Amino acid sequence: MRPVGLALIALAALIPLFWFAPLAASRDPVALFSQYLGTAALIVMGINQFLATRVPGLELVFGPLDRIYVLHKWLGIIAMVGLGLHDIIDADMDGLRGGPLADAAEDIGEVSLYGLLILVLASVITFIPYHLWKWSHRLIGVFFFMGAFHYFFIEKPFANADPLGLYVSAFCILGLVSYVWMSVLRPLAPRGHAYKVASVRHINGLTEVLLEPRGRGLKHVAGQFAFLSVMGGGLTEEHPFTLSAAPRDDRSLRFTIKDLGDYTSRLYRELKVGMEATVSGPYGNFSMPSGRDPQVWIAAGVGITPFLAFAQTLKHRESGPIKLYYCVRERGDIPYVADLQHLAEETGKLELMIVNSLEGVRLTPERIVEDLKGDLRNAHVFFCGPAPLRKTLKNSLVLKGLRASRFHFEEFQMRTGIGLGRLAVWLWDRGIYAIEKRRAEKTQPAE
Template sequence: MRLIGFILVFIASTLPLLWYWPLLLSSDPIAIFSQYLGSTALILMGTNQFIATRMPGLEFVFGPLDRVYVLHKWLGITAMVCLGLHDIIDAEIDGLRGGPLSGIAEDIGEVGLYGLLILTIASVITFIPYHLWKWSHRLIGIFFFFGAFHFFFIEKPFSNLEPLGLYISSFCIIGILSYLWMAVLRPAARLGHAYQVASVRHLGDLTEVILHPQGQGLRHEPGQFAFLSVNAVGLSEEHPFTLSAAQTQDRALRFSIKELGDYSRRLRRELKVGMSARITGPYGRFTMPKGSGPQVWIGAGVGITPFLAFTESLKTRESGHVKLYYCVREHGDIPYARELEEIAMKADNLELIIINSNEGVRLSAERIVDDLSGRLSQAHVFFCGPVEMRKGLKRELVLEGLPVGRFHFEEFELRTGVGLKRLAIWLWNYGAQEYEKRRPKQASPAE
């Protein structure tokens, strides 16, 4: 996330303190603090609804879209913490006069609170199937509307027309309009570029799709991703996939999609040549730097897809020497190995190294350091693959002397949890250890 984005979110959520501070001195401070928490929740949720629109300029302010999705998750969690505390801490102030809808607003606020709590929990439980999560996620905007209604008509020590009321109301309106745009107007507007499926090929558990534009087409940089929507029953929902080929003169696109969920499995079964599709994007900043310094590209499994586009782009752009590590499990069935080998044979500055874990070979920071012959501090390292592998390599390479800013990656999974699985495992292990400590020891036969 870009620093400017973090600063803007921080200012937006703390600015109401300028107006709440005098109220803290003149009214019940605990109730005023509770109302501030409720206001902060609405500000963060309104911001989150706007971020979800993927409007142009968001990546400039908040960073690449994969980081924006991480921000989206944590803003939602923070908002729910604030909302939960607002519900627990009494926000009622004696002497306030409620309007005719204040009682209804109170009840609707409760419905919105529990609805948002349930959906937020569902969002961070990653074992819930994607299509069910996606369907339930759409309801968040409805419960946010309930929260905004609660704010508009509930009893409070200021009116909606005062500066504080207008400020919070603006975020409520932005959030509602953003939700309407995503749920109703955007699907009807059919934004994006029209394409037609020209080729479908199965490579192991990958489905390679080539699409030809039905108009101007999409321009993209190697390493970016786009959202694919096929005009067919069950395939029309937008899903993000990496563009696995560099831009061509006719702006044809290639996706290499691994079977990871219901949608990708349905694509493999049902996608046919001739189907029409819409592509929106491109997104992401996972692109090659300029310069003559050494580069290390690490693609693990389906994480090789952005580097397919990288290698093709070497034909038309200058670059320092590149070491491409392709980490796989099965040597006999490696998608795109032959394609990469042919490119490497023609490109003097590309060296392809296949790392096969089934042969007992693992990629390590020590191996990379040795291969670079002491030039690690001058290199740029690009990684696409499993999160744990990325964290381990980054940590070790930084300790070996790689500047942190020269390790580039994109979030491999746009939908991530909050560590609940690790927490559950830790609690289970801790409980088992405590049980073993306290369990009475049985005497041995010799005793």
């Protein structure tokens, strides 16, 4: 996430204090603070709806789209905290007159709060199936509309036509327009680039798809991802996948997709040559740097896809020595090993190392440092794989001298939780510990 984007969001939420502060002299400050929390939450939700549109330019301000998805999640949580406090802290003020819709706005605000709370919780509880989550997620705009209705017609110490009222209304309108665009207009509008499925290949649980453009095609750089939608077979829903081949002159594209869920399972079974497809993008900023500094590429499982594209560009670009650690749990054929070995021999810049956990081999920070002969300070490390492994390696390598800014990664999952699973395990462990401690105390002989 880019600091400038975070600063703009924080500033947008804090600006209403400029108008709220003078009101504190004549109004209940506690109730006024509650009303500020409600307006700030609406502002954040309006921005969050806008972030979901994927309009051009968002990545320049807020960072790569994978980071925007993480920001989107946390802004939703922050907004819900603000709305929850607004509901708990009494916002009623003496001497205010509401319009004819004030009572209805109060009730609708309650419905909006609890509806949004349920949907935000559904977003961070990751064991809920993706298709159910995505369907329910569309209702957030409906509850946001109800929250905006509550704001427009509820009793408050300023008018909708005042500068403060106009300011907050602008973010409500931004959120509502964004929702209408995403849920109604965008599905009807032409989008993306038209492609045809040229070939389909199944490789050890992976589906490799080669697409040929039906028009000018999509222009991308190695390491980026795009949204794929296939016409037919129940595959029209857009899903993001990394492009697993370097850019080609004819702008054909290759995706390599692992069978991990309902959609990817259907893709594995139903995708056929000749099907029409739409590709939207590209997105992401996971790209190789220029220069001759040493590089370390770490791929786990299907995380090899961006590095396949990276490796194909080595024939045409300058780079320093590159060590690719391909972490797998395979006994038979390992996808794309032959291709990578050929590229390594052809370019002379790439050293491929298979890290097979079934053979008792583990990738450790110490091994990386040893293989680099201690030159960690000047290295770039690229990682694509599970978050726990990423965090372990990054923390250890930074402690050993790697500059944190040179550890590059992309969020492997667009939908992530907030640690509820870890919290549940911790609470369970604490509960078991307390029970065992009480039992031990009861069984101790009296002195």
